[in-house]
Amino acid sequence: MNEAVKPATLKPAAAPPPPKHLQALAPLTPDEINIAVAVVKADPELGPGVLFENIDLREPSPAEYRAYLDGGKLPREARINVNHLDVPGVWQLIVSVADKAIIRRTHFPAARAGFMVEQMISVEVNVKNDPRFIEACRKRGISDMTGVIVDSWSGGNFGHEDEEGRLISHTFSWLRVHEFGNYYAHPIEGLNAVIDVKTGEVLRVDDYTDHPPIPMTRYDYDPEFLPPPDAPLKPLDVVQPDGVSFTIKDHAISWDKWTLAIGFTPREGLVLHDIRFDGRSVVRRAAIAELVVPYGSPLYGHARQNIFDVGEYGFGKLTNSLKLGCDCLGQIQYLDAHVNGLKGEVVTIEKAVCIHEEDAGILWKHWDFRTGRTVLHRGRKLVISSICTVGNYEYAQYWYLDQAGEIEFEMKATGIVNTNACHPGQPDKYSTEIQPGLGAPIHQHIFCARLDMAVDGGGNSVVETNSYMEPFSDSNPYGNAFHAVDTVLKTELAAARRADLSTHRSWKVVNPNKLSQVGKPVAYKLHAPNCVTPMIQDDGPSGIRSNFIRNHIWVTPFNENERYPAGEFVANSDGRDGLAELVKQDRNVENTDIVLWHSFGLHHVVRAEDFPVQPCISCGFSLAPAGFFEVNPSNNLPPVINRASVLAGENKASCCS
Numbered sequence: 001m002n003e004a005v006k007p008a009t010l011k012p013a014a015a016p017p018p019p020k021h022l023q024a025l026a027p028l029t030p031d032e033i034n035i036a037v038a039v040v041k042a043d044p045e046l047g048p049g050v051l052f053e054n055i056d057l058r059e060p061s062p063a064e065y066r067a068y069l070d071g072g073k074l075p076r077e078a079r080i081n082v083n084h085l086d087v088p089g090v091w092q093l094i095v096s097v098a099d100k101a102i103i104r105r106t107h108f109p110a111a112r113a114g115f116m117v118e119q120m121i122s123v124e125v126n127v128k129n130d131p132r133f134i135e136a137c138r139k140r141g142i143s144d145m146t147g148v149i150v151d152s153w154s155g156g157n158f159g160h161e162d163e164e165g166r167l168i169s170h171t172f173s174w175l176r177v178h179e180f181g182n183y184y185a186h187p188i189e190g191l192n193a194v195i196d197v198k199t200g201e202v203l204r205v206d207d208y209t210d211h212p213p214i215p216m217t218r219y220d221y222d223p224e225f226l227p228p229p230d231a232p233l234k235p236l237d238v239v240q241p242d243g244v245s246f247t248i249k250d251h252a253i254s255w256d257k258w259t260l261a262i263g264f265t266p267r268e269g270l271v272l273h274d275i276r277f278d279g280r281s282v283v284r285r286a287a288i289a290e291l292v293v294p295y296g297s298p299l300y301g302h303a304r305q306n307i308f309d310v311g312e313y314g315f316g317k318l319t320n321s322l323k324l325g326c327d328c329l330g331q332i333q334y335l336d337a338h339v340n341g342l343k344g345e346v347v348t349i350e351k352a353v354c355i356h357e358e359d360a361g362i363l364w365k366h367w368d369f370r371t372g373r374t375v376l377h378r379g380r381k382l383v384i385s386s387i388c389t390v391g392n393y394e395y396a397q398y399w400y401l402d403q404a405g406e407i408e409f410e411m412k413a414t415g416i417v418n419t420n421a422c423h424p425g426q427p428d429k430y431s432t433e434i435q436p437g438l439g440a441p442i443h444q445h446i447f448c449a450r451l452d453m454a455v456d457g458g459g460n461s462v463v464e465t466n467s468y469m470e471p472f473s474d475s476n477p478y479g480n481a482f483h484a485v486d487t488v489l490k491t492e493l494a495a496a497r498r499a500d501l502s503t504h505r506s507w508k509v510v511n512p513n514k515l516s517q518v519g520k521p522v523a524y525k526l527h528a529p530n531c532v533t534p535m536i537q538d539d540g541p542s543g544i545r546s547n548f549i550r551n552h553i554w555v556t557p558f559n560e561n562e563r564y565p566a567g568e569f570v571a572n573s574d575g576r577d578g579l580a581e582l583v584k585q586d587r588n589v590e591n592t593d594i595v596l597w598h599s600f601g602l603h604h605v606v607r608a609e610d611f612p613v614q615p616c617i618s619c620g621f622s623l624a625p626a627g628f629f630e631v632n633p634s635n636n637l638p639p640v641i642n643r644a645s646v647l648a649g650e651n652k653a654s655c656c657s
């Protein structure tokens with residue numbers, strides 16, 4: 001606190017209302033989805049049997065959004081991907097909600113739609129009914145098929161002739177020994193099925209010989225099977241006696257100096273739009289646009305484990321309904337999300353997005369030891385989060401906005417690690433033996449954030465900073481000299497970059513049209529602490545499709561059809577739409593509407609303690625002002641002392657009373 005000020009005289013300010021114009025970026029409502037679906041089903045080419053993959057808002061381009069802010073209109077339009085059981089390919093449609101009409105349609109004959117929840121369930125049923133699969137289970141001593149779990153993993157693109165043109169799943173199996181038991185403790189090793197997801201035809205059952213036995217020791221996480229735990233810790237409550245300091249209206253939100261709109265798509269889940277601090281634009285759109293999880297084992301069927309959880313399954317569709325006091329602590333504002341089922345029906349996920357404030361420790365502090373005077377401010381963050389479950393893993397995404405102008409993203413991975421079986425004491429070199437006879441293969445979780453940047457408006461460039469130590473010379477006689485060099489990355493190929501610890505390489509997004517008080521372009525810096533070195537070969541079947549992992553940043557000019565780092569159509573794709581291919585156009589990315597793509601994640605050599613359920617491990621990045629403000633924007637905050645704080649063991653406030 002600032003010791004010179006009497007905090008008791010200050011009253012909390014009322015939160016300002018969010019700007020009304022942001023409401024135009026809200027996701028489609030159930031009514032709008034229903035209108036769009038009816039239009040598509042009534043279309044003579046598509047018909048009532050059409051299958052829906054994704055329905056989301058057709059978002060404005062930067063130019064459209066600027067025109068809207070200047071007083072223009074933003075039409076409500078749906079962007080829809082549909083497919084048919086009998087016709088190859090995917091149609092992409094733009095439907096005008098107001099006009100109830102398809103205003104654009106494109107058919108991509110070689111594309112495959114992503115996997116829908118309904119299809120994952122039918123894959124399990126069809127594989128379990130296949131006589132070859134039943135026989136393989138019988139050979140392993142399984143006579144009752146009810147306990148067999150078949151997880152539908154995407155099949156990738158491995159050049160098998162019989163898989164061409166089909167939506168292919170390559171399955172892995174486990175054994176459930178109790179309804180609520182942890183079946184990932186019991187992998188059925190060396191048994192995979194290859195299935196056409198749309199027709200349900202099981203193309204092959206790969207029953208490898210010489211496989212290890214199914215480990216049968218139980219490792220449960222459900223309290224039903226565990227001994228009574230020790231007494232809980234004492235309660236820790238978050239109390240905001242005067243309520244929260246944010247306001248929200250139709251997905252537009254205002255908190256402290258921040259304003260933004262909260263979007264949600266079936267594919268990415270949480271999306272943030274038009275993020276501004278004190279009215280100044282920073283990011284036009286932010287979302288996690290892809291996640292690929294390459295596994296390192298080439299044994300049995302594991303070489304095909306290279307799953308795209310966003311592009312093939314959809315973080316949005318698999319988002320959890322959150323629980324107050326469990327997922328979220330304190331005073332919580334929830335938003336529901338509305339996604340689509342396979343037949344176009346609205347699927348509402350209640351409490352899909354959590355919005356709340358958190359204490360963030362000290363924001364800054366200084367003690368002038370000569371005068372004895374201390375000034376400090378505690379930090380506060382606005383947290384916008386959601387959690388999804390993709391098969392065995394949970395991914396919890398958190399966006400944090402702080403009072404010093406920083407935007408931070410954190411991804412927490414929890415859930416259950418993927419498992420395989422080994423002969424006890426003889427794990428393969430690609431796996432950690434986490435329990436006797438139970439392995440967990442090495443893998444990576446590589447996310448890609450798509451950040452449509454608008455630092456102080458349009459016309460942005462990316463600048464790379466490298467630091468160099470200088471050799472001894474007449475001007476560096478003591479060898480201490482080192483300095484940083486900025487380089488503008490002017491084209492797409494020049495801007496495909498990897499981290500380099502030897503120069504402490506970093507990147508910032510600048511607006512060359514807006515200069516700071518010292519004549520430099522205003523900027524936001526990307527803090528990228530979780531760059532992952534990719535470990536799969538670029539030219540392998542999985543490396544080709546996940547080519548966005550080859551670099552840690554990519555920069556492209558905005559193009560409304562380049563939405564995802566592994567391409568629009570990822571399932572069984574050939575990789576031709578991925579970032580590494582897109583940037584071969586080598587377009588200009590200097591002083592224009594740019595998209596910054598950041599690949600980051602986790603390199604996961606599994607620990608025994610990641611099982612039977614994994615405590616959260618996290619990764620992320622942040623965008624911090626770097627010459628955007630003249631001084632620290634949190635320099636002059638109102639002094640606040642938390643009056644609920646007391647000395648341990650006492651019940652009365654210890655300070656300022």
Ligand SMILES: [Cu+2]
Nearest residue numbers: 417443445604
């Ligand atoms: Cu992992």
